[in-house]
Every structure is written in C-alpha cells, then in structure tokens.
Amino acid sequence: MRTERAEARPRPAPAAPPDRVDVLVIGAGMSGLAIAYQLKRRGIDDFVIVEKSGGVGGVWRDNQYPGAGCDVPSHLYSFSFAPKADWSRKFAPRDEILDYFEDVARSFDIVGHCRFNTSVTTLEFDAQAGRWAVALDDGRRISARSVISAVGQLSEPFTPDLAGLDRFEGRVMHTARWDRSADLTGQRVAVIGNAASAIQLIPIVADQARTLSVFQRTPNWVIEKPDRTFTRAEHWLFGNLPGYRRLYRTGSFLIHEMRFAAFRQGSLAARFTRWQLERKIRKAVPDPAMREILTPDYAPGCKRVLLSNTYFQTLAREHVSLVSDPISHLEADAIVTAGGDRIEADTVILATGFKATEFLSTLSVTGPDGRTLAEVWGASPSAYRGVAVAGFPNLFMLYGPNTNLGHNSIIFMTERQAEYVAGKVERLLSHDLKSLSVRPQAQAAFDARVQRSLAGTVWAGACPSWYKTEDGRITNNWSGLASAFALTLARPDQSAWEER
Template structure:
C-alpha cells in the first residue's frame, strides 16, 4: 500500500528521507508534491549518491547517523512543539561554513545566517584565482563526506572545479538564501543579560544571534612582509591571493617573492608567460612528486553508479595520507618515502649541480610544509627563469634590491608569502564575558579547546581554529568533525530553550598543556616556519592525525562545560 494513492489531508507533519540512488526516489518526489497540495507540512531530506535504506548502515557511514539524528529531531519537534532558536551566526562561506550549515539544516535547524565578506560562496577558493591554483590534497578526500562528487576530473583539481563544487552544494541545498554577501564582521559583543552575541559589519549593520561561529579559517588574510621602499615601486605589485587579472604579464619582467605552496603552483605558469622570471627564495622547501592522474569517463560512471567503489577509493587515499601524518611526531620514519621521492625528483629534473644545491632543503622534512609538484623544478631549467637566494634588502622604484646591492629589475612583483595564519580572527574584534577582548585573552598566544571553544566566551565556536591544522591530511575531515561537535552544543541549548554553553577554564588549560607537550617533540620545532610564533609556541598544528581528532570530538563532553539557563542559573550540561 502506498500513501501516493491515499487521502493525505489532515495528516500530521511528515519527515521523509530519500537518496539520489534510491530506486523509488520518483515516488518520494511525487509524495512530497501531493502532501504540499493537501496542505500537509512535509520535510523532504534528500541525500546525494546513496541508496535505498541507507539508514540501516547507521554506525558505519556518517550519512546514516545524520539521517537517524534528523528523524529523531523531527519527531521531537512534532511531539513537543518546535522550540525557537538558538539563532546561529556563521562567519565565512568556505568549506567550514558550508559544512556547518548543512549539518544544522539536516538536523532541522534553519535559523542560521552566514556572513560572507566576498561576493560568492567558496571562501579561499573564491578568492585564490592565481594561475595554477589547485588543491594539493586528492579531490576525493578534499570534499565533504556527505556531498560526494563522483565527477572529479582528476586526482588534484584546480580552483575553478573546487569553487564550482561549493557553489553547487549551496545552490542545491538552498543555502544562498541564508547568506549575506559583502558582509565582513568588524566586531562581536556578548550580551550577558540577553545571552546572545551582537555582531556588527564593516558597514555598520548589526545582527543578533545566540550562537556565533567563526569559520574564517587560518588562511584568509594574505601576509606581506614589511620591506623598505615598497611604496616607491613603479610597477604592479600584488599578493598571489589578490591576483590582479587586469595586469598582463606576457613578456614582462616578473619577480616572485616566496617559495611556499602558492608560489610553486604559480611559478610554472609564469615561466611560460613572462619574458624574465626571478624567484626569490629564503629557504628551499621539500617538493615531492605529485601522483597526478585523471579519471576517465568510465571511472566517473562507475563512481556514480556504484557508490561503494568511490567510497573505497576515498578510503584508500585517506589511509595513505593518514599514514604520512604519523611522521610529524617523534619519529619521521613514515616520511622517508617522501624524502626519497624528493631527492630522486630533484636529481632527475635539475641537472645543474649548483642550482640543485640551491634548491635542496636544509631542514628536516616536515619542519615546513611539504609541497607537491611535478613541474616546479623543471621551470628553473628554462633560460628566462632564475633562482635568487640572496636576501632582499629593499624594494626600489625599478625592482628588488638584495643585500649585496644588486638591483633586479622588475615590471611586476608578486608576493607568494603565505598568510597571517597566527592571526585567526584579525581584524575582527570579539568581546566576551565581562567585556574581555579575545586579543587580550590570547595575549600569550591563540589557544582553544580542540580549536573550537574558549573560556569566558560563551556560545562562541571556531572552525579551523588554533591547533587544528593538519600537516598531512584533509582539513575537510576536521571541519566535518567540528560541525558535528558544534551541532551537539546547539542542540543542548535548544533542548533547554536557550541559555549559554561555556568551556570550563580548567578543561582549556589541561588541553593546552597536552598540545604544547606533544608539539615540543614534533618535527616543527627544528626550523623557522609559520606554525611557530616568536615565543616558540605552536598555535597552528594538531599533533596527531585527523582520525584521532575525529575520535576525540565525536561527542561534546558535558564534564568540560557549564551552561547558563535562560534564567541565568549556572548548571552542568546534562
């Protein structure tokens, strides 16, 4: 007997779940239409690229767990009435903001607003549009587990493909109506009496929300070193993350300063375009071969029709990356294959001995970010490309001046100098309990419990916050873990009809001691890098692998938090 053929009028609210590969998906779509025609409230939760009865796999796949949770929430809303709030304000529409929005939506929570300073969805993938911009993690791992894309064109996809993936998710799930574009947050103040956050945009607009989530990440603010004479340069000058597409570099003299992740993608592209390309290197990075391959049409078809194949492929890639992640602690043995690959590639691709020596790293592998490329080293064999290892003294009107007094003429200077990774929320200002400013709370360095919560800042959550950067692995896995964790907190508040949830100081202090103790034995202490600040403190990296992070954040631990009820009586989280 099918409800498609019955009288639907007068039915209570319906919560229906289906999957894109469900054999009766068309019936579900028809039922949704009939219910709406009959005036019945219906919530149709569609899951991409799964099969009929996927919920029976609860405990094995995350989508099934989420589906069961969503069904429970729907029953609870129907039985007890739909409690309002808490309202959630999310800053940023990159992977983190999108992951959290989807998680809230799937739990039946629609009272959320995403504040995006740009004009498009995508975060870093909407603004980093320099030539050669691509992900250095395999695409089938660098994607949301519950939003798989069987049609990735190749192992390491470019910026445009990733950006299109995120825009597609936002459009498919109706997230665009939740996003305020062109809204950069200037400050946020916690109102203890009302138990909510008041956020103010750079344009002076104010908004209120009970829960505030920063999904800005660590790599959203370009870093440009303060070098004397920059204002005197007569040509074009810009950071790789702020690419000036109106500047034609064809046949021009171009200086690239920096040899980080963006620079090694950019240099091969510029080598074919510029008349003269000079790359200024302070220290040589480890560049290992990129295991590049495309996915032919038959493989993409198989990934669409047999989702288990795609999941196995993703699991294989993820397992390899997790293995390498074990090499950043006390023992670097798991990184030996990468070190051998680097040496072999450098020897084969750079025949000139002096140049090869200049491109050889002097630090231990892993101390700085390990980079992947097959065409970076060959770029320096071209007659129009030169590596410059002498330190820079100043920028002159006509180019770059090194400490030996040599002026290197340039028509354009491109900064490939990374991001202000240690300035997590800059320039935004946050004020918590008692008017405490976050910058003051972080006067000795940024810290947060599992990178998410901070004592004296109720109902504030960070995504990709302190000590969550993955040395080897997909940050997406961490962001999904954080989205689940934040949802736990939101639902705890929802069950109580409001209030606040706040980290106990002793929990944060214990976690901080653990992080710094483990990081002291890591490979990152052996060189100058962007992970370690001027105090020698690492506030960026997670000392383990992503599966450990997932395990330890699977559920919010009530013992580490206190809650303020709407009546403002502090009590433990039940």
Template sequence: MDRKAYKVVIIGSGFGGQCAALRLLEQGIDDFRILERRDFMGGTWCQNRYPGAAVDVQSPLYSISSEPYRWSQMFAEQDELQRYTHGVIDKHGLRARTDINTNVREVRWDEAAKRWIIGTDAAGTYEAQILINASGPLSTPVVPNFPGRDTFKGKSFHTNAWDHDYDYRGKRVAIVGSGASAAQVIPAIADQVGSLHVFQRSPHWVLPRPDRKFSSFERALLGMRPLYKLLRWSIYWALESRVIGFKYSKTMLNVVAQRVALKHLKAQVPDPVLRQKLTPDFTIGCKRIILSSTLYPALSRSNVTLHDRHDGIASINERGIVTAQGEQLDLDLIVWSTGYDATDGVISYPVIGKGGTPLSQVWAQYPRAYLGTAVPGFPNLFVVTGPNTGIGHTSAIFVIESQMNYIVDAIRRLEKSGKQSIEVSAAAEDAYTRMIHTEMERTVWKAGGCKSWYQSKSGHVVAMFPGFSFTYRRLASRFKPQHHVFA
C-alpha cells in the same frame, strides 16, 4: 536600533561555513544567516584564482562527505573546485541564506541578553544566540613591509588577489616567496614571462605530484556512492600513515620521504649550484611539503633566477628590487606569494567576550582553544579551523566535519538544558591545551629544525594538530558535559 536577529550567525562562506550550514539544516535548525565579506561566496577556492592554483590533497577526499562529485582528475584545479563549491551552495539554497559584502567589524557578547552582537561595516547590526566563526586561517594575506615597498611604480599584488586583467606575458616579473602558492604559480607563468626572479627565504622539500586525469569510465564509477566512499577511505588511510613519520619516526621520514625528495631534486635539477640552493637543511615535514612535478624544471629555465637568503630583498624602489648583493632588478610586476596570518591572526576582527575581555588579550601569548573550537569566557562561540586543528597529511575538510560533531552536540545539549549559553570551562581548556603542546614536542613541526608559519610568534606550533586525524575526530565526537558550564 533595529537588529537582524537569528539563532545562529555563521561568519564566512567557505567550506567551513558550508559544513556548518549543512549540519544545522540536517538538525532542523534553519534560523541562521551566513555573513560573507566579499561580493561572492565560496571562500578559498573562489578567491584564490592565481595561475596554477590546485589542491594538494586528492579530490575524492578533499570534499564534503555528504556531497560526492565526479572529479575530472585526482588533484582538482581551482576552476573545478569553484564549480564544486558553487554546486554545494546552490543545491542547498545557501545563497538565499547569505549576506555578501558584509564585513564584520566587531563581535561582542551581551551578558544580560546572552547574545552575540555582530557589528558590520555597511550591513548594520546582527545578533545571534550562537556564533560560528568560519572565516578560515588562510583569509588574511601578509605582505612584508620591505623598505620602499610602496614606491614601486609597476604592478604588484598578492596571489590571494591575482589581477587577471594584467597581462604578464613577456614582462619582467618577481615572485616573493617559495611556498605552496609560489610552487604553483612559477611553473604556470615561467614560459610566458620575459624574465622571472624568485625570492626564496628558505627551500622547501618537494615530492612528485601523483596526479592523473580520470577516464570517463572512472568518472562514472565516482558517481556511485559506495565506490566513491570506498575510494575516499582508501585515500584517507593511505595518507594517515604519514603521521607515523611526522610524530613517531624521524627514521621513516629520512629513509622514505626525504630520500624520495632528494632523488626527485637530483633528477630534475642538473645544475649543482641551483640544486644546493634548493636543498633544505631541516627534516622533511617540518614545513609544508610541496607536491610538484613541474616546479624544479621551471626553476631551471634560462629566464628564471632563484635568489636565496644570501641574495634576498634589501629594499624596493620605483624601478623594482634592490638585492642584498646590491643588484638593481628592474621589474614590471611583483607578485607577493608570502602567505597568510594563519596563527596569531586566526580571527581577523575583534571579539569581545564576558566582562569586556578581548579575545586578543586571552590569546596574547598564543591562540588556544578547547578542541581548537571553544574558548573560556566566550559563551556560544565556536571557531572553525581554530588553533591546533590544522592537518599536514590529509584533508582539512575531514577535521572541519569533525569539529561540526562537537558544535552540533553542544547546540543540542544547550537546547535540552533549557539554558541560554554554553561555555567550556577554563580547567578543561587548560588541560586540553597542555596535552596538545606536550604531544607537539614529539612532532617534526616542533623538533624538525625549521621555523614555519605553523608556529606563532611565541614559538608554539599553533596551526597543527599533533596526531592522527581520527584521534581528533574521536575527541570531538565525545561531548563531555563536565567540561562545560551552562547558564
């Protein structure tokens, strides 16, 4: 059977896939192919086009370090992020190195050939010595299976797949979920819909969004690399200080951040009943903190109703939603803003390693990996934004680029060894994972009194790295041959 053979196959064309491709090209490795399951490239910021979509990390830092950009505002909106993403792709000729509409069905390690065999739905079979999974943790949407969900006769979709052909103006709309995406959608549509019902499982802490437009002079300054780099690092170190609160000082969280959040809530929500519904009962930072100066005013509108866990969804019928209080809500549109399978479903397709062992079996209790990137028994496989590489206080791209230091080092060491495969040892992975979860016990994500998407079904916090991002970069930049097996 004909197979398309490459030295490296990258699965996913978002920022993870782009960073991998750029680093490979930088190393003189051009024998690679990017596989993208959608009919377009770009990942999150080309897929998530719901109203109000924007980044919650300052744009000069939320960008590839080697690809500066003259941003129009501090927190870029979706359309500008998409332009930036496409600019990177086109500048480096990545379209010609990508197969779109190529959904990976399964990847399997061929021990005899020391190659990964990648099966796809419609594009045939690929093989590669090195496999880099960059499909991302926020790529598999989750929609709760409420009783009667499929009987609804109106329109429904997930924020990840917003239907821009549907006109929601003047319609009766429900948004299920109250996290980061919902917090952006609600203010964007509240003044245009007839009525809006927001179903909140639990409230989030909200801080003001310190956004602003850059002047033409400031944008010109952003075009100067030394100044751009200075701004990036200024933002980076300011954000890095948050880890002190997340891990080392709950007093700092309570006195500084939580006090600001409560003041913000009181100033923007005059109704004491609504304000009580919107007041979390857990330590700030335990769940993702929302940055918004428009969410609370939108929830306070007369055409918006907030349903908390005492008045949640009991069932769905052809007309709409029946609440836990027995109220029938007739609706035209249900928007699922219910997040992603970002912990137990880190990789959405089957991965079969040495001895026919499925990765799902190895990760049955909870996903785990050395540096969040390499797994024993799965040679030459590198997972971008894998277990415990999420970061709650700064740019995810900083961590992705840190992972690339390790991945490129591993490939270079493999080439110099004259061997065909590199694999992290079970002892090294186990020691690393035990260290991660020991450190996690001290963090607000584990001890803050909430249940969040950061946690796997086992209760382990799998999404987050329990420390400073520069600590992760240091760990990823010091390749340790003794932790690896070459064959």
C-alpha cells in the same frame, strides 16, 4: 583549467541580515558550508551567514592566480555528505573546486541564508541577555544567541614589510588578490616567495614572462604530484557504483593517514622520507650550486611539503633565475638585494601566504568580563578541541587553533568540528541556556596534551613555518592522526562545559 572566470556570478541583490537570529555564522567558505549543513540537519534554520565577498567558496574564491589548485586528492577534498562523481582530475583545479562549493550551497539551500559583501567588525557578549551583539561594517547590528566563526586560518593575506614597496611603480599583486586582467606576456616578473602558491603559478608565469626572478627565503621539500585526468571508465564507476566511490575515498584517506608516521621526529619513516626526497633533488637538479640552494636543512614536514612535477625544471630554464640573497629594498623599477644586485621588474607578485597564526584578527571580540579575545590569546592562540575559548560563551570557531593537518584532508577535520559545534548549539537552543562556555581547566588540560604531543613532531623543528608563532609555539596543527581527532571530538565531554 579555464584561463578566465568572473569573480562572482550574477545574483540577485541579497536581503539585509535580520536583526535577531539564533545563530550567526561568519564566512561562507568550506567551514561555513559545513556548519550550515549540520545546523539544517538538526532542524536549526534560524541562522544567517555573513560573508565579506560576493559569493561562497572562501579561499577558492579569493585565490585566482594561474595554476591554483588543491594538493589533496579531489575525492578526499570534498564533503562526505556531497560526493562528486565527475571530478575531472585526481587533484582538482581551483575553478572546479569553486564550482563544487557553489553547487553544494545551492543543492542544500544554503545560499538563502547568506548575506554577501558584508563583514562583521565587532562582537560583544551581553551576559544578562545571553546574546552576542554583532556590529557589521555597514553600521547595522544583529543580536545572536550564538556566533560561529568560519573564517579559518588562511583568509587574511600577509604582505611583508619590504622597504620601498610603496615606491615601486609597476604592478604589485598578492596571489590571494590576483588581477585576472593582468597580462604578463613579455614582462620582467619577480615572484617573492616560493611556497604553496608560488610553486603552482611559477611554471605558468615562466611561459609568459620575458624574465622571471624567484626570490627564495627558505627552500622547501617538494614531492611529485601524482595528478592525471580521470578516465571515462573511472567516471562511470564513480557515478554508477556508490560503493566503489566510497571505497576509493576511504582508501585515499587511509593512505594519507599512514603518512603521518613521517611527521614524528626521528622515526624510521621520517628518515626514509628525507633520504628519498634528497635523492629526488639530486636527480632533478643536476647543477650542484643550485641544488645546494634548493635543498632544505630541516626535516621534511617542518614546513609544508609541496607538490609539483615542474617546479625544478622551470627554475632551470634560461630566462628564470633563483635569488636566495635577502631583499634589501625596492626601487621604482627594481628589487635590490642585500648583496647589492639590482633585479629589474615590471610586475612583483607577492606569494607570501597568510596571517595564519592570527586567528580572528579582523574582529574585535569582547567577552562578558570586558576582556577581548586578542588580550586573552596574546601571541599564542589556543582553544578547547580547536573550537571554543574559556570566557567567551556561545562562541565557537571552525578550523581554529591546532586543527590544521600536514598529511590529510582539512575537509575531514572541518566536518568533525561542524558536527561537534552543531551539537553544542543544539543543546544551547533546546535547553534554552543563556550561556554555554568551556571551563578554563578543560581548555588548559586539552592544550597541554596537544602541545606535549606536538613536541615530538617535525613541526617543532628549527624552521620558519606558518604552523607556529614567532616564539615557537605550534598554534595551527593538530598533533596526530585525523582519525584521532575525530575520536577526540566524539568522546562525551559534558563535564568540560559550564551551563547557565
């Protein structure tokens, strides 16, 4: 992975968004690119993508921390309509993934639809006109027949409420807002958090820092990452035999699908997986005291399973310490634990994730009856097929409630949603409808089925997780196989929608 990269490549100043469009898309990340492709494929070209950052890529533009990369194989973490034969590794690093998304945007003429460095602040539906009034952060307004949110689940960083954080005099960085000019060489570094981002950056930071203190709230299950560079022979096969590339991708998809069995509570696969991972921890962590701290007391998969080949070895290094005592507060140059230990630090890294259950949290969305989306959802968001909410016509979302996975590629899920949503938008426009809204009964029935199925998964277990809200409702994950989700969206459902 390259060690330095500009936040955004030079580009011409974008034109202002038009005043009226058929479709407004919010976000130019993975989901935004997927829906743009599907709209263009259906001949819908009157759309604009409003993106708050300086370019496409979403989380892969925002997350620039050392070691950032994907935990899904590269040939599976790519669009079916844009295969890439020359992935460098089985698991691609962040910069290569961002390059890929930028190439997709250029190749399919999506960049011309994007308006960068622009944010949507409010959405208000005008029932008489059948259009959304969209307010932007620069004061401009857009009128759109349909709005598609492509902001996803992992776009707003979460900063914990730590007493004294504002009084800390050193550098504080969230992994999603990394400063690539920061030099951690010889510094006393504290990493708060030990999940997906932390497990990637900790081994690299440990090579630079004088001391590294890792603050762990809850241990995570960690499996080996079967990563390596692709050989020249493999690159030749991928580039010259499309059938081989498709077979490789399909095989990878099916292998990941089979792993879902381990996410069912009490299944033989779940029990075997736990035995296997406990055995690996015993082998990787010889110190009994540290092994006890690092061994979770919940089922594998209840929280996100992490991939790393170096995490446990890094924690065993002499200048690295694992802190499981809760944080009491921060002082000017230190973190103080509940037990009274004072751990000095020059830099604090917040590897604390995202506001994953707060869908569309940065937008004020008001439906035709005056109710806001936040009021309708409360603390437990839900959506019909993960893409639509009753009472909010002509509004769709991608990577919405109950569309995340714990075992396979989210790009597969996003493509299925994009195909489905584009079909609904096409019907709205081709039939000149004023509104297309999912019926409340359809949404309630769909949500009830999903929640019943989720109750039998490990995600319903007793562990803190970004998959669910504080009251225990699982709002983020789909309840079954990725292929089952695809079949669900493929079923005709005209009766579930009300047209006007």
